[in-house]
Amino acid sequence: MLELVQKIIFDVTGKKGVTLDTDFIQDLELNSFDIMNIICAFEEYFNIIIPTRDVWQIKVVADVIHYLNKRGVNVV
Amino acid sequence: MNPYDFAVHILHDNRAAREDMLYSAASIFTGLDKSSFKKAADEKGKPFFEGMPDLHFSISHSGGYWACAFGRSRLGLDLQRHDGCRRESIAKRFFHRDEAEYLESRSYAEKDFFELWAKKESYVKYVGEGLGIGLESFSVLDAEKDYELRVLPFIEGYTLCLCSKRIEAVRLHFEDTADL
Numbered sequence: 001m002l003e004l005v006q007k008i009i010f011d012v013t014g015k016k017g018v019t020l021d022t023d024f025i026q027d028l029e030l031n032s033f034d035i036m037n038i039i040c041a042f043e044e045y046f047n048i049i050i051p052t053r054d055v056w057q058i059k060v061v062a063d064v065i066h067y068l069n070k071r072g073v074n075v076v
Numbered sequence: 077m078n079p080y081d082f083a084v085h086i087l088h089d090n091r092a093a094r095e096d097m098l099y100s101a102a103s104i105f106t107g108l109d110k111s112s113f114k115k116a117a118d119e120k121g122k123p124f125f126e127g128m129p130d131l132h133f134s135i136s137h138s139g140g141y142w143a144c145a146f147g148r149s150r151l152g153l154d155l156q157r158h159d160g161c162r163r164e165s166i167a168k169r170f171f172h173r174d175e176a177e178y179l180e181s182r183s184y185a186e187k188d189f190f191e192l193w194a195k196k197e198s199y200v201k202y203v204g205e206g207l208g209i210g211l212e213s214f215s216v217l218d219a220e221k222d223y224e225l226r227v228l229p230f231i232e233g234y235t236l237c238l239c240s241k242r243i244e245a246v247r248l249h250f251e252d253t254a255d256l
Contacts, residue, residue: 029091031138033156033193036211040165052170052210 001065004045009061012041020062046073080244082147084228084236086155087251089142097142098135104249105146106131122204134201143236151240152201154194158233163189171196172215187235192216194237195225202239 006018015028024030030038039050042064048071058064085101099110102125106112114126125131132151135144139157163184167176175192182188195216200209202223216225224243230236238246 031136031156032197033138033159033161036166036170037159037161040162040169043169044162044165052212 001068002061005061005064005068008041008045009038012038018061020060020065022061023059024061025059042068046071048073077148078244079148080240080242081247082145082151082238082240082243082245083247083249084143084145084153084238085249085251086141086143086230086236089137089140094135094137094142098133098144101144101249102131102133102146118204120204122201134198136197136201139234141234145238147240149240149242150202150204151238152198152203153236153238154197154201155230155234155236156190156194156197158186158190158235167192170211172212172217174215174217178217190235191227191237194227194235195239198225198237198239199223 002020009018010016013028013030013034018028022028024035035055039055043050046068054067058067083105085104087097090097095115098115099113102113103110115123116126117123123133123135130148131146132149133144133146134151134153135142136153136155137143138155141155143153143155145151145153163179163186167179167184167189171179171192179189179192196211199214199216200211203209223239223241226238226243226246228236228238228246228248
């Protein structure tokens, strides 16, 4: 799952080398526009809707994976 | 000073020097020494200067630029580079229905999309609620608004927007006018 999330982040932002602890704002320097863009990419790729209230709970890459697992997303 | 006059400082971004950039710009705006300023943030993350409740500022950075607006009344600023993105998806997903319909009628043109984005983001900063307010919950296209938005001139490929209750004069300070 981490590799897939890394690929989506790279495709959207061009940022490489993210780890589970990478913070989207502090480390990747993403602004709110970048975050929305990534959220749309996750939604399209995993075919889910991420409610706005959930978006702001996602701080680091590990949060994305935890969230996707919680939503029952399985990577084939 | 007129409470609805503002100044916007735009510099080449230098992450390591952002605090110093803020204090330098604040010094130019107020005429006070840089050492007079100490930045703090409220519980929602909106920054302010300690002991200076009448000095308002809003910071935004995108691409290679850092921008900060100063004024004597509450304000919000957004600078956004026109990065490639899913414009239709973002509009349908995060914008108010009226805004999404407007953008659809404009074929999600880049300039229109980023102008709406910067307006919305500057409004969110102006009200100080953070994006938790829900971007879809309000439309900047509403004719009746109790706030004002002004798209300011900047270089091609970026949109810069200021929001406040009322906006009269805006002074722009560019670090490198050769870019313009």
